[in-house]
Amino acid sequence: MPSGSFPNLDVRMRGFSERSLVADALQYVDDHTCPLSPEVIPIDQAHGRVLADNALAPIDVPSFRRSAMDGYALKGAETAGAGAYHPLTFAIVGESLPGRAFEGALDAGQAVRIMTGAPVPDGADAVVPAEYATESEGQVEITTSVAPQKHVAPVGEDVTAGSTVALAGRRLRPQDIGLLASVGCETLPVVRQPQVKVIATGNEIVSPGSPRGAHQIYDANTTMLKALVERDGGITSDCQTIVDDRQQIRDALRVPGGDLIIMTGGSSVGAEDHAPTVLAELGTLAIHGIAMRPSSPTGLGRIDSRPVFLLPGNPVSCLCAYDFFAGRTIRRLGGRGVDWPYATLAATVGRKIVSAVGRVDYVRVRLVDESVEPLAVSGASILSSTTRADGFVIVPAACEGFAPGSEVTVYRYEPVA
Amino acid sequence: MPSGSFPNLDVRMRGFSERSLVADALQYVDDHTCPLSPEVIPIDQAHGRVLADNALAPIDVPSFRRSAMDGYALKGAETAGAGAYHPLTFAIVGESLPGRAFEGALDAGQAVRIMTGAPVPDGADAVVPAEYATESEGQVEITTSVAPQKHVAPVGEDVTAGSTVALAGRRLRPQDIGLLASVGCETLPVVRQPQVKVIATGNEIVSPGSPRGAHQIYDANTTMLKALVERDGGITSDCQTIVDDRQQIRDALRVPGGDLIIMTGGSSVGAEDHAPTVLAELGTLAIHGIAMRPSSPTGLGRIDSRPVFLLPGNPVSCLCAYDFFAGRTIRRLGGRGVDWPYATLAATVGRKIVSAVGRVDYVRVRLVDESVEPLAVSGASILSSTTRADGFVIVPAACEGFAPGSEVTVYRYEPVA
Structure with a gap:
């Protein structure tokens, strides 16, 4: 009989007299x-990592009034009554492109050709989409009316400066990364x-x-x-x-x-x-x-x-x-939650799942139509049982199994993404 | 009016006259x-990759009769009648450890001390768990009977030589990798x-x-x-x-x-x-x-x-x-399926989701209790709508939206694993 240095702990060849729950x-x-502890990493390596601190926006997004359409910026009130049979004409005084603003201000009767994402010039408060406009010889005919603010994204429409863009603990998804990039983050503090x-x-x-x-x-x-x-x-x-x-x-x-x-x-x-x-x-x-x-x-x-x-x-x-x-x-x-990393499915037991009170069972199952069946061959050494199975069911300690017809949660082995 | 080299394709500043479905x-x-095309990579880099060819097992697993318990290997038939008040005694003639087999063969009345995973010696066909055995002075007293084959894993119990361990197209999960390692794969062909x-x-x-x-x-x-x-x-x-x-x-x-x-x-x-x-x-x-x-x-x-x-x-x-x-x-x-890489949830619409027939809508939604609500602010430029949302609902082209009470599938932004 082998002996160890800690006889009271040594269960070798004697079996466990008592098991922990x-x-x-x-x-x-x-x-x-x-x-x-946190570490700071480049934002383009942060996908799937867990944010270590709340991320605040240092800027507004957008930080200028931005056109949401390709078309013509003008004063919305001046388009009242415009229609297919009643076009209104505006003088084109310039162009506002993304990153290349029209620097002047609009007067009455004027319009500026504008692209999606471009700054809306001073004096304009609406954008008529290109579909409703015909341009020729320095003028544009408008065939729809637009209310003030129409197709104009206000400053901070997406994110306001000082607001929290993402909370500590967030597992960063592609769109989180995008939003953090949009407020200028080059690096992020993430949980190591x-x-x-x-x-x-x-x-x-x-x-x-x-x-x-x-x-x-x-x-x-x-x-x-x-x-x-x-x-x-x-x-x-x-x-x-x-x-x-x-x-x-x-x-x-x-x-x-x-x-x-x-x-x-x-x-x-x-x-x-x-x-x-x-x-x-x-x-x-x-x-x-x-x-x-x-x-x-x-x-x-x-x-x-x-x-x-x-x-x-x-x-x-x-x-x-x-x-x-x-x-x-x-x-x-790593800052993630305790949830099992498997997609779940509520399903009905088709063939009974046997366990014993006092013991938690990890039962590999197959999904047959919408019902759950335990695998017949499933010893602890049969790894192929986990590759043949669609997932597993946990039988809690208080429960001696699940009868046919019981509703159970199946943890699916198949990865989602 | 700007012009392009392909006037029939050039929709610049005119809008799409017709959209594809x-x-x-x-x-x-x-x-x-x-x-x-496939590439061959080391198995320890293959997690999450897609197997390019069916993987066949070159060997049986186990490739020898293996003990499933720590205890004593013997002839099961000789344990008939053993119990706590009727122990049976066997002569210990050796030991079989994992990787260090007992090389002889058992005769009647003999036992070999054996560990989980060790080869079961010739002449033995069952294992009595250590919990039911007391060893002293070259002998072991058995207090339970075991039928032949009990606690003995036969050759090929997990995988038989020549069988398919994983099919081409399988996105490899940790247990697939483990099973492929168990048949000796050092490298795997995976889709590039x-x-x-x-x-x-x-x-x-x-x-x-x-x-x-x-x-x-x-x-x-x-x-x-x-x-x-x-x-x-x-x-x-x-x-x-x-x-x-x-x-x-x-x-x-x-x-x-x-x-x-x-x-x-x-x-x-x-x-x-x-x-x-x-x-x-x-x-x-x-x-x-x-x-x-x-x-x-x-x-x-x-x-x-x-x-x-x-x-x-x-x-x-x-x-x-x-x-x-x-x-x-x-x-x-990359060999994966066309399914959206999001976990799904069936849920009931709480506040109506508006779309238009002929158009597919991608509607960001929140889950409020078990019901689905579209986000109020959700323009195409508002990226924060996708970080505030719990997921999205797809409104098919044939449908003009979903009334409260409709059952819809929510694609959840939250990653599973």
């Missing part, structure tokens, strides 16, 4: 995570992206492309985790593959750097599962063993201020535990 | 787009990312951070378009800002390279709107003027094999026309 594990990770260290442990794993022994397997978790970290806005700063050796695990966990550490494999109760006791030695093993399926042999803790996630080596468990705990933490560190 | 414009872009040239035209525009004249505006479209292109899986290979000058526009459009060109500004019927006629000279201006609001002054065509999009300079029109036509083309070139 998922809710308590989530509380633990949330209690120890807050958004990282979490740097994640990924350590895969196991004598049996080899990297894809490397020679593989008869009893070895290719490491699925490292590349999957890198993709998950990327999806959640983190950066995998470092990847390492090590064998099931207490000293190697200790050495890997002791390397400083990174905002968060994910270790896969060796997190359970086997003789070679050193990670939990090593973490307890080097820092804090706050939670080990969680009442959920899959992913029960998950450990959560910290080294210094860095959250550490000990995820099971079985790839489905790894994915599930990542999504429940590590992904949530990465999203929170 | 959105459906026809979509048909045109779809007819001239197919996925780009479209290279997009973005050209912003206008005397009035200056880049954020540059000195701005009183009648100039900061260019919102270039940074917004770069973000949109990124969202849709393209790469902005080149950005250029030029003035409203026929020769400069011609020079910019004539530069070879890129898979697709987006030009903003100068696409309408103003005297300075050179882009459509220049495109007609250099290639094909297939569509100019589309029956939609906003974005009516949109032009679509080609130079050589490259699709060219002339998008309006008004930022909301630019966003909308991008999403309808350019984004769709970028997604198709």
Whole structure:
């Protein structure tokens, strides 16, 4: 019987006598995570990043009265009564182009040829669209009336100087970036992206492309985790593959750097599962063993201020535990919300989903027409179950499953954008 | 009255006499787009990319009989009758660890200590979990019975050699990447990312951070378009800002390279709107003027094999026309589907949405409780309408709007992941 330095924590070859509740594990990770400090980056790299401070507009947009149409700027009141059978004539005294204003002011009976986006000259207060105008020999015939202000965008119509263009915490979308550019932002303060260290442990794993022994397997978790970290806005700063050796695990966990550490494999109760006791030695093993399926042999803790996630080596468990705990933490560190990063769908259970009270289940499902069916083959080692499935359903701890006809929320694996 | 080289196409200062239908414009872009050629990339860069060929598994996963538990491998039939009050004893003849198999074969009454993921030795056909076993002095007492095959994953349980792991056209998710890694893929053939040239035209525009004249505006479209292109899986290979000058526009459009060109500004019927006629000279201006609001002054065509999009300079029109036509083309070139890259929500109209028969409307809306309201201020130049809105509703050409109580699909601006 192997023994560890912390016999009260050492569950190796004895099994978990007690498992933490998922809710308590989530509380633990949330209690120890807050958004990282801001960094300032060029605006054209800010798509998808989270704004760290409220962004105020230093200028009005537009900062001048702007034509909303191609046509003729004039005094709206002077167009009263104009129509197809009653054209009115104005003298063209100049032209206002975008970026090249007409510098004078209009008198009665005058018009200025104007393009969309060009400044409306002093003395004009409306624009007649080109469709209702015929120009010849320095004059223009107008066949419609326009009220004052018509087709003239006032100063600050889009954004007023001093107003808040985007709130801190906003995950920047293309149009947010556009609006921030329109008020002149060249750089933006955004929440720093979490740097994640990924350590895969196991004598049996080899990297894809490397020679593989008869009893070895290719490491699925490292590349999957890198993709998950990327999806959640983190950066995998470092990847390492090590064998099931207490000293190697200790050495890997002791390397400083990174905002968060994910270790896969060796997190359970086997003789070679050193990670939990090593973490307890080097820092804090706050939670080990969680009442959920899959992913029960998950450990959560910290080294210094860095959250550490000990995820099971079985790839489905790894994915599930990542999504429940590590992904949530990465999203929170990066300033994103705690919502699952999957589109949801309300659907009706077609074939019953079985769980047990006291345990949270992550059930891979298929959508058959509008109804939900659990996959028949879905062990924690069957990663193909997550590629065949359309998504998953979470069965809460208080619930022993869902009968046919129940309404459930399906988290869809298919990405939206 | 300005004149162009193609008087029959030149709508400058006359307005569009006829607009193309959105459906026809979509048909045109779809007819001239197919996925780009494949390229081979490292698997750890493949997240979110589109698989170009079916991926077949060269190996079984697992490729050996694998224990699904930490415990003891033995012959299941020999555990019959074991229980807490009736433990059965087996002689431990060795250990099987992940990557370090027990090389012998089991005889009757023997067991091998085994860890999750380790090869099940010859002669064993089941695993008793550690929780039901007590080991001492070379023996183990078993307090549960296990049927043959229990906790033993057969060869190929996850993936069988020769089977298709992922189909061509799959947008690769983290678990797809993991599964492909598990069969040993080091690289993957994926559809090449479209290279997009973005050209912003206008005397009035200056880049954020540059000195701005009183009648100039900061260019919102270039940074917004770069973000949109990124969202849709393209790469902005080149950005250029030029003035409203026929020769400069011609020079910019004539530069070879890129898979697709987006030009903003100068696409309408103003005297300075050179882009459509220049495109007609250099290639094909297939569509100019589309029956939609906003974005009516949109032009679509080609130079050589490259699709060219002339998008309006008004930022909301630019966003909308991008999403309808350019984004769709970028997604198709990159092997993605034509679906809008927004999560959708079915909702009920709270305040009526007004459109006109024959025209497609892109209406920015807010979600108030579960009901949808159009934004009151929503001109094509008011980019802040797209940052205040929760999303948009499309009013089809056949429809003059939606009355309160109608069920509509809301495309949500909020990104999912």
